[in-house]
Every structure is written in C-alpha cells, then in structure tokens.
Amino acid sequence: MTTFIDITALAHMTSAKAEQATYGENEHARKGFFTDTTLCIGCKACEVACKEWNQLPSDGYEFTGQSYDNTGELNGYTWRHVAFVEQFERPPEAQDSSAGMNRWLMESDVCKHCTHAGCLDACPTGAIIRTEFGTVVIQDDVCNGCGYCVVACPFGVIGEKWQEGEGKGTMGKCTLCYDRAKIGEEPACAKACPTHSIQYGDVDELRERAAARLDQVRERFDGAQLYLNTENDGVGGGGSMWLLLDKPETYGLPPDPVVPTKHLPQMWKKAGIAMLMLAGAVTVAAGVRK
Amino acid sequence: MTSTAHGNGQINAQTLHEDRPGYYGRPIVKPPEWTDLIPTYFFTGGMAGTCAALGFAERIAKNDALARTMLFGAAAGTAISAYCLIADLKRPERFVNMLRVFKPTSPMSMGVYIFSAFGGSVTLALASELTGVLRPIGRIFEGIAALFGPAMSCYTAVLIGDTVVPAWHYGRESMPALFAATSASTAGGWGLLFGPSGRSNSAQRLALIGGAGVMLALEKLHQELGPRQKEAYQTRQAKMFGDTAKMLNMAGLATSLFARKVPVMGRIAGAMLLAAGVCERFGVFRAGCISAEDPSYIIDAQRERIAREGNRASSN
Numbered sequence: 001m002t003t004f005i006d007i008t009a010l011a012h013m014t015s016a017k018a019e020q021a022t023y024g025e026n027e028h029a030r031k032g033f034f035t036d037t038t039l040c041i042g043c044k045a046c047e048v049a050c051k052e053w054n055q056l057p058s059d060g061y062e063f064t065g066q067s068y069d070n071t072g073e074l075n076g077y078t079w080r081h082v083a084f085v086e087q088f089e090r091p092p093e094a095q096d097s098s099a100g101m102n103r104w105l106m107e108s109d110v111c112k113h114c115t116h117a118g119c120l121d122a123c124p125t126g127a128i129i130r131t132e133f134g135t136v137v138i139q140d141d142v143c144n145g146c147g148y149c150v151v152a153c154p155f156g157v158i159g160e161k162w163q164e165g166e167g168k169g170t171m172g173k174c175t176l177c178y179d180r181a182k183i184g185e186e187p188a189c190a191k192a193c194p195t196h197s198i199q200y201g202d203v204d205e206l207r208e209r210a211a212a213r214l215d216q217v218r219e220r221f222d223g224a225q226l227y228l229n230t231e232n233d234g235v236g237g238g239g240s241m242w243l244l245l246d247k248p249e250t251y252g253l254p255p256d257p258v259v260p261t262k263h264l265p266q267m268w269k270k271a272g273i274a275m276l277m278l279a280g281a282v283t284v285a286a287g288v289r290k
Numbered sequence: 291m292t293s294t295a296h297g298n299g300q301i302n303a304q305t306l307h308e309d310r311p312g313y314y315g316r317p318i319v320k321p322p323e324w325t326d327l328i329p330t331y332f333f334t335g336g337m338a339g340t341c342a343a344l345g346f347a348e349r350i351a352k353n354d355a356l357a358r359t360m361l362f363g364a365a366a367g368t369a370i371s372a373y374c375l376i377a378d379l380k381r382p383e384r385f386v387n388m389l390r391v392f393k394p395t396s397p398m399s400m401g402v403y404i405f406s407a408f409g410g411s412v413t414l415a416l417a418s419e420l421t422g423v424l425r426p427i428g429r430i431f432e433g434i435a436a437l438f439g440p441a442m443s444c445y446t447a448v449l450i451g452d453t454v455v456p457a458w459h460y461g462r463e464s465m466p467a468l469f470a471a472t473s474a475s476t477a478g479g480w481g482l483l484f485g486p487s488g489r490s491n492s493a494q495r496l497a498l499i500g501g502a503g504v505m506l507a508l509e510k511l512h513q514e515l516g517p518r519q520k521e522a523y524q525t526r527q528a529k530m531f532g533d534t535a536k537m538l539n540m541a542g543l544a545t546s547l548f549a550r551k552v553p554v555m556g557r558i559a560g561a562m563l564l565a566a567g568v569c570e571r572f573g574v575f576r577a578g579c580i581s582a583e584d585p586s587y588i589i590d591a592q593r594e595r596i597a598r599e600g601n602r603a604s605s606n
Contacts, residue, residue, distance in 0.1 A: 013395055066314045073316060083313060118454065124399040125384075126391035144387045145380025147323035148398045151453040151582070156320040160380055169380035214606065225606035233603040248604060249589050252313030256592035256603050260452045260459055261395055267448045267462050274447070274466035275440035278340060281474050281503070282440075285496035286347035 013261040015236065016115045019130035030134030031181060032239035033190065034206040035108055037251075038217055038224070039197035042068055042106035046080040049192035053177065054079065057163055067104075073252075074109055075159030076172035080189050081109045083251045101222075107251045108198055110189070111136070111157045111174035112228055113239030114259065119173075121261040122152035127170075134203065135176040135239060143170035154235060154257035176239070203239055210241055221245050227253065234258030312585040319454045321582040324378060329575035331374040332446050333476065333568050335405070336469055338367025339442030340477035342412055344496055346436030349429065355486040356493065357432075358419065363480040364435060365416040368409045375405070397449040408442045411435035443473035450578065456588055457515070457522040457581035458574070464514045468507035468574075474500025475539065476567035482546060483560030487553040494549050494556065497563055501543040504570065508536075518590050522581035523573065531573030538566035 020027050050056065059077040064070050067084035074081045085107075089100030117136045120128045127142035128149060138149075140161075149171055150158050158173045177187035185191070190200035199206065210229050217224050223246045228238030234257050248255045312318060322328070345360030376385045389406075393399040411434040418428020447469035451462030458465065478500050481493020512520050523532055542562030549556030581587040596602075 064314075069314075075320075085313070121393075121395040122398065122452070124391070124393065124396045124402060125387040126393070127387070142384075142387055142390070143381070144384035146378075146388075146398065147380070148396070148449075148453075150320045151322050151455050154319065154454045156318055159320060160323050218606070223606075225604040227604045230602070230605060244604070249312045249318070249585070252316055252318060252585070254318050254588055254592055254603075256596050256601070260454055263459075263462060264395065264397070264448075264452055267397075267451045267466070270463050271444045271448045271466040274444045274470040277467070278440040278443055278470040278474060279343065281470075281496060281499045282340065282343045282347055285478070285499060286344060286351055286492045288492070288495060289351065 013116045013259060013264070014120050014130065016117075016130060016134045016239070020132060020134045023132040026132050028133045028181075030203040030239060031176060031200065032113060032134075032203040032206055032241065033110060033176070033187075034199045034201070034210050034213075034241055034243075035110070036197050036199065036210075036213055036243045037105065037107040037245055038213075038221065038243060039195040040082070040106040040108055041195055041197075042082055042084055042104075043194060044071075044082050045192040045194060046108050046189035046198055047071060047078070047082060049188040050080040050174075051078075053180070053188035054175070056172075057165070073159075074111070074155075074157045074173070076161040077159070077163075079110065079172070079174035083107045083109055085246070085250055087246075103245075105245055105250070107242065107244065108189070108193075109251070109253070110240055111176070112155055112235065113174075113176060114154075115231065115236030115238070116259040116261065118152035118154055118235075118259045118261060119149035119158055121259065121264075122148045124148060131178055131181075133176065133178070133181050135178065135181070137175045137178050138171055138173060140167040140170040140172070145169040145171065147171070152260060154254055154259065206241060207237075210243060213243055217243070223247070228257075234262065311589055315585065317583050318585040318588045319582050321579050322453075322455065323380070324575075326572070326575075327374040327378040329571040330568075331371050331378075332469070332571040332575070333472075334367040334370040334374065335446060336443045336473035336571075337476040337480060337564075337567065338364045338371060338412070339408065339439040339444075340473040340496075340500075341367060341439075341480055342408070342432070342435040342442075343439035344477055344481065344492065346432045346439075348492060349432060351492075353489055353492070355489050356481060359481060359485045359490075360477070360493075361412070361415060361419055361432065363477065363484070364412045364439075368412045371405065372409060397445060397452050401445045401449055404438055404441045404445055408435055408438040411438065440470070444470050450574070453578075454588075455578040455582045456519055456591055457528075457577040460519045460591060461511045461515045464507060464510040465574075468504065468511055468570075471500050471503030471507045472567050472570050475504055475542075475563050476500070478546075479542065479560040479563030479567065481560070482549060482556045483564065485556075485560075487556075488550075490556065491550065493560075494546055497546050497559070498543060501539050501546075501563060501566075504539055504566075505536075518594075519581070519587060522577040522587060525580050526576070528573050528577035528580055531569045531576060535566045535569035535573055538562045538569060542566055 341363035348357040447465035478497025546559035
C-alpha cells in the first residue's frame, strides 16, 4: 500500500514482511515460486502461458543462435524466460561415456519478488508496490517511465514497454499473476508447467520443499545448488527461488546479488560530507576579498 | 578442457560460446534506459546548484554584478535541468506523479524535492532580480536556493551510486566528491565566462578549488573502483570523454591563472572548464552503460566478494 510518506520506507530499505503487515486483515501468506531446473524440459509453456494470460505482445522474432533460446532475456514484455545452456565436456569422437559429461541445462527465469526489492526502493512515484501476497507489482497507470527501477534491479528483470497501446512507456515485469492470486488461482506459468519444474505456493513452505529436493538430487547432480532460498543473501531472499545445476552466472543470474539500497545511508553520509566541503569551497572563494 | 576467467561451470564443462562470460555474454543487469538528457542534467543541475551558492555569497559580499551573473547561471541550469528531467521520462505527461509520495529509500524521490525547492527559489529570485519587484523577498529566495545548492550539486551522485550499475555502484563512496568538485569547477567556469571583468575573482578561486578537487576526486574514485572495475572508465566513449575532460580541466585551470591580467583568458578558461564538466558527466555516464552491458564486471565483482567473505546467495 502506498501512502504519501511510506512509513516502512523511512528505514533505509523496504522489506516484504513489514509492508505486507500494512494490509492488516487482508494480508495473505507470502507467495512465491520454486523453480526446480532438474525438471525443466525447455518446452516454454510458461513463456506462452504468461504472454497469453497477461496479454503481452511479442518483443520481436529474432533468431539468436544461442541454443533453443530465441527469447533472450526478461524485459517489459517477457516475464518468463527459459535459458538453455549446452555443456559439452566429452569430445564427439569419444566412445567411452566416462570420458566426461554432456548435458543441456534449462532454467525458467522470472522476477525474484525480493524481500528487499531494489525496484520498490527506487520507484519515485509509488507505482511499484508490495502486495498483500508479499509480491512486487508495477501499477502501469501510475508509472511515468523514469527508468530508475531498471537500474535498481540486481537481476535485470525490468524493461520498458515500448509498443503502441495501453501501458506504452511504462515499465513491465512479472506480477506473480496478481489478478489470479486474488481469486486463489496459481500463476499461469506454474499452471501450464507440465513437469512441475515451476511450483507455486507459500514462500516458507517452498523453502523447505527446495531444501528437501536438494537433499534428494545432490548425489546425482554435481554442482546442484539452491539460489535465493535464504534470508541471508543480499536481497533478503527471493519470493522466487531456484534449484540450479551450475553456478548462477551460467544461467545469466548474478552470483551474489545485493540490493543497492543496502548502502544508501553510507552514500548519503558521503554526500553530506561532499555538500559541506562544497559549501566550504564557496565560502572560501567568496570570503577571500582581493 | 579450457576454463575461462569467468568460467561457465564449476564442473569445468565446455559451454558453447565459452569465450563469452556468463550466459552467452548477455548483460546480467539492464543498462540504463536513460538518454543523454540525464548526463546533461547532471551537468546543468550540478552547475546550477553551486552557481546559486556562490551567487548568494557574492550578494552578501556586496558584489552585485557577479551575484547577478551567478543567479543567471543558476536559472539557466535550472531551466535546462527541468526540461531534461521531464523529457527523459517515457511518459512525460505524468511527471507530477513524482510528487505523489515522499520516499527516503529513493534518491530520485529525494532529488525531486531538492530540485523543486531549489528550482522554485531560483525562479522567484530571478523574477525579482529582473523586474525589481519585491527585492528583499527575492534575496531571501536567493538564500534558500543557496541553501539547497550543495544538495542539488551532490544528490545525483547518490542517485547513480544507488543502482546496480557496476561503474557507479562500486565507486559510490567517492562519487559525491567528484560531483561536488565538478559542480564547483563548472560554476566557477560560468562566472569566469560571463562574469563582470575585474569583479569575478571569487569565480576564479572557486574554479581553481573545484578543478583541483576534480583531479583528487578522480584519483579517489579510481582507487575505490580498483583495477578491474576501473576498466569501464577506460573503454571506448567513456575513455574518450574522460581523457578530454582531464585535458580541458587542466588547460582551463592553467588559463584561469591569467584571468586577472588578461580578461579574455578568463573567458576562455571558463569555457574550457564548462566543456570539461560536460565531458566528465558524459564519461561517468558512458562508463556506467559499458559496465552494465558486459556481465563480466558484475561477475568479477561478486565472485571477488564471495572469495573474500563467503557465499550467501546459493547453498549446496
């Protein structure tokens, strides 16, 4: 909820729990995604379902030559993006499968709905809000397209909606299907996912589920790791979390994301010193009369 | 198997396009959507803030001629700034939405209020100066503008530091000093260029303090960034603007030393310092874009922190 002076914003960064609490009796359990990449088959049903439900236009037909990924990135019109990573360790001529591993990684990327959301901290119009589900949503009837959220997101999730039509010039990203959540439905992507690679639910429960799943697959997959499943990371944990099979950057995710607002008090302190020095310089310049 | 500096897997697997860091070399964070109006604003807004401060100081010192020049500088800077800020919005007709909320977590929100207070005061002071109506009130607004001036000159450093753009974020602690110094050298430059002959000595002094400050602040910025992140400032247009700024700054400083003997030298020095300020702002802006487009800046910085302090974002 946005009031003129956002009480929670008086702290130097916003936090899911405190903001959700402002909804009082309308507050719901925090919702999120657990994306289990060991189950992803790269069908892109999530991308399609998202586009259909949210009535998002195409962002162009481009052949990237980057495996099966012709979507490329998350942006204002693409709120789910399936990454494809081809890894070949075994030379083609090798007969012996123990000579190395060949594998094809797939991962469906989405907005992280961070506990400490950089975009939400940065938004100067109040267009970006924390919902009663603990998710982060851009109101496109308020957004004036200043673009500050774009550079405040540690994951490069947000982009401009540049095409003619409703919302042109505003910024877009996943809403965790806010409209569907309000009627108790799961988001379109999770609904469409045929392998349960995308799982929707209460964040607390998903974190446990993710940890249990890691225990299951740790033996089989070298490099398996959970991503954004803990409050100790630089964004206070995600509403979205992942089971990955390789380092985050392999999938285009930052290995150590930090909400920039974390350092805001220190920055203002340095700016305060600079302001005083500037005032001092002016005083000296004008004070010496000759 | 080959492993690159930014390796594509801890299993050391060979990935297609392994010469490119991360995921096919695609950006991890989005480069700014901002146009060149934004670095232009950093220049005009920074200059305007310090112009107002020096103008008021000169008013107190009873040097009305230079005070007037500086007030005009503040007003010109404010007018261009207002245009840049609104025109850069993708929905300019909604610029008033900036005034819906007051958000301390957002340097842009704070900046909107700083700019409103500053720009409003400058406008009223200018109106009084030009028409001669309500002079004492006009002077009070000059004072208010001077009060907000240093904030106007420095807050933009916090605005860019508080982003995920590596060249800005990893230089966040020294950026305010650089912005303050550039504002001082350009405000001094304005006074030298347009000020009254023989009565612009304080503009010259401010230019000298600011110009020297720019060189010190740049050194500090490079130290804070470290060798890896500094590369963004030494790449393509960022380097071109940065090098040009440095040369113009030094030339402007040297020329300004002769301002008192040869007035035209003062004007030339002023023009050079203003041009240096423009280049400085564009250099910083371009470095930000370059560092956001190449994911290796993010990966290297974050991997370095992980190596130093341990992993916290992922667990296995």
